[in-house]
Amino acid sequence: MSRTLGERLGSKVVVPQDELYxxxxxxxxxxxxxxxxxxVLCQSEADVVAAVQYANEQAMSIAIKGGGHHVAGTGVCxxxxxxxxxxxxxxxxxxxxxxxxxxxxxxxxxxxxETQKYGLATPTGTVSETGIAGLALGGGLGYLRxxxxxxCDNLVGARVVTANGIVRHVSADEHADxxxxxxxxxxxxxxxxxxxxxxxxxxxxxxxxxxxxxxKDAKRIFTKAQQFLNDAPDExxxxxxxxxxxxxxxxxxxxxxxxVVAVSGMYAGDPKEGEExxxxxxxxxxxxxxxxxxxxxxxxxxxxxxxxxxxxxVYGTSLYFSELNEETVDVLxxxxxxxxxxxxxxxxxxxxxxxxxxxxxxxxxxxxxxSFVLLLDAMAMPGMDEDVIEQWIxxxxxxxxxxxxxxxxxxxxxxxxxxxTKATYAANYDRLVGIKKKYDPKxxxxxxxxxxxxx
Ligand SMILES: Cc1cc2nc3c(=O)[nH]c(=O)nc-3n(C[C@H](O)[C@H](O)[C@H](O)COP(=O)(O)OP(=O)(O)OC[C@H]3O[C@@H](n4cnc5c(N)ncnc54)[C@H](O)[C@@H]3O)c2cc1C
Numbered sequence: 065m066s067r068t069l070g071e072r073l074g075s076k077v078v079v080p081q082d083e084l085y086x087x088x089x090x091x092x093x094x095x096x097x098x099x100x101x102x103x104v105l106c107q108s109e110a111d112v113v114a115a116v117q118y119a120n121e122q123a124m125s126i127a128i129k130g131g132g133h134h135v136a137g138t139g140v141c142x143x144x145x146x147x148x149x150x151x152x153x154x155x156x157x158x159x160x161x162x163x164x165x166x167x168x169x170x171x172x173x174x175x176x177x178e179t180q181k182y183g184l185a186t187p188t189g190t191v192s193e194t195g196i197a198g199l200a201l202g203g204g205l206g207y208l209r210x211x212x213x214x215x216c217d218n219l220v221g222a223r224v225v226t227a228n229g230i231v232r233h234v235s236a237d238e239h240a241d242x243x244x245x246x247x248x249x250x251x252x253x254x255x256x257x258x259x260x261x262x263x264x265x266x267x268x269x270x271x272x273x274x275x276x277x278x279x280k281d282a283k284r285i286f287t288k289a290q291q292f293l294n295d296a297p298d299e300x301x302x303x304x305x306x307x308x309x310x311x312x313x314x315x316x317x318x319x320x321x322x323x324v325v326a327v328s329g330m331y332a333g334d335p336k337e338g339e340e341x342x343x344x345x346x347x348x349x350x351x352x353x354x355x356x357x358x359x360x361x362x363x364x365x366x367x368x369x370x371x372x373x374x375x376x377x378v379y380g381t382s383l384y385f386s387e388l389n390e391e392t393v394d395v396l397x398x399x400x401x402x403x404x405x406x407x408x409x410x411x412x413x414x415x416x417x418x419x420x421x422x423x424x425x426x427x428x429x430x431x432x433x434x435s436f437v438l439l440l441d442a443m444a445m446p447g448m449d450e451d452v453i454e455q456w457i458x459x460x461x462x463x464x465x466x467x468x469x470x471x472x473x474x475x476x477x478x479x480x481x482x483x484x485t486k487a488t489y490a491a492n493y494d495r496l497v498g499i500k501k502k503y504d505p506k507x508x509x510x511x512x513x514x515x516x517x518x519x
Contacts, residue, residue: 069102069145072114078103088148089140091129092193095377095450096137100127100146106169107151109223109231109257116255117229119145119508127511128251131171131195135380135441136479138251139198141511147255149197157182162263163220168197168256175261176365185266185361186218190303190328192366193374200259201250202476202513203429205437207330207364210301210417212264216247216429217422221260224253227504231257245499248429249489250475251512252496253503267361271335272328273302273342274355274367279323281349282306283393288348289327289414290388293435298417300342302329308406314370321406324352330364371409377444379457382477384434384469388412392467396438399460404452407443412436428492434469439477475513485513493519 070077078084079102088103101124104115119126129139129148140146149169155178156165164179164186173192179185187208189199196215204215212218221235224242232254234243245253277285289304304327311320327345331338335358346354359367385392400410415434424430431437442457444450461478465471471487478484486493496515500507505517 069104069115069118072118073104073111076105076107076111078105089146090375091132091134091137091139092374093135093137093378094375095379095444096140098137098140098142100141101143103146103148105148105151109225112147112149112225112255112257113229113231115145115147116225116227116508120227120229120506123506124508125510126255126508128197128255128509130169130197131193131199133194134198135378135477138480138511144511149255149257152257155179157184157263164261164263166196166259166261168258170196172196172199173366176362179263180267180360180362182263183265183268184263186261186263187212187215188365189215190365191368191372193369193372196259197256198251199476200261201246201248201256203248203474204476205413205415205419205474207301208264208266208332209415209419210296210298211332213418213422214429215261216427217419218262219247219259220262222246223257224255225257226254227506227508235260241499242503245428245496247427248492249496249499249515252500252509252515254509266332269335269358270361270364271331271338271342272355272357272359272364272367273300273330273345274357275327275346275351276353277325277327277349278352279306279325282325282397285325285327285348286388286393286412287390288344289412290435292344293414293416296414296416297341299331299333299338300329300345301332301417302327302345302414304412304414306400306410307408310371310407312370319353322352328368373443377450378441379444379450379454380439380441380477380479381457381461382440382473382475383438383461383464384415384431384472384474385436385438385467386434386469388436392464395464395467399456399463403442404456405442405444405448407445407448409441409443411439413439425492428489428496430490430492431469431472431474431488434472437474438464439474441477480513482514485515488513489515
């Protein structure tokens, strides 16, 4: 008879009767409330193997928690087994190969801090507490996207525990199909216990773009942003965030409740040279605040952390656009002007350069020809009606869908809508299904933007 999970892994297994259970089943999004049969707090690859083997024997589905930040809360599931990697956060730099070896539970901050000790970096994202695993497996958009591409474009190897409990090292030369699948195919193919990322010389000082405009100038800024992007050098990557600023102590009082469009970004080259190049961004209208300037890369990479809270219920959606034209902007602004709550973060990320030069079939992340992606989140603070917020978020998606770039979404920023998953993977979906059939025919890894082996 097979041993129980507790016999195999001892105190690393947390079950509903344990005190730790309530804390450990939580993820970043406070709207998510799921109850797995057991949670394994993995400390090593051997723990992951034992957990996956157990789930396979018992035909239990598996949810994988890296940093726990996916808005869909897919790091936790009802009934199945939750594999929690948050105690596996080591980062090691191989200076000679210019590669970072990163455990599956590390955060972006863990990666940036360690790689910067060597004056190196790999493209990550913009909030340091986010998990590198989910981010990299679903793409990975950050301020280095124009110069060095997405996080998944910089993946050169990984160790993956597949559904049968076998550990495979994958790269362009080993299990090339699996290596292809994890560069955008999410957590469908196994548990990644460690990643190997290509590093580049970045920093330690960079030019951070940080300009805040009055929301009344939003339309003008969106137009100027598209014009600027058309000729932007790879070194400049920027995001536009429309929001009502919170009455937070880290902001001066005159900004409390002010509706703004914030432009945040980076010049990924010599900061001195960058000043002239980013200057037009600072003149799209009259800024309310302009803190553009030289700062350390690590500081820039955690600058937005103050805006992010944990365990608040959040509803999010995403769509790509070929261009930010007047029609699209009008629909978006009409929706924003009628938002049911003020706690909305509407981000438009400008896409160009190296991330858009990768051929569509080279990775499952196939949206390589859009110019902006919308990432829109609404937070439900105490007393706000979550159903109303959820419906409004859904209406943003449906109202903007006709204006979108081939109905595709950034899967790292949207709930698990089957049609969005298929529209986004597009021509790559069938190839993903073939690889899924080979490595996870029982679909144990199904709590994600699922690639169904039976499709
Ligand atoms: C505050 C905030 C800021 C963000 N900023 C950015 C940004 O700047 N750029 C950007 O591109 N995205 C950003 N995102 C989106 C982010 O990419 C996704 O939320 C991503 O899923 C986070 O990864 P995670 O490991 O924290 O998530 P988790 O919820 O832990 O994981 C998400 C999914 O990834 C899979 N997974 C996780 N770990 C593993 C593993 N080790 N092996 C196999 N599969 C695994 C699982 O399917 C899991 O369901 C942000 C999200 C938030 C909430």
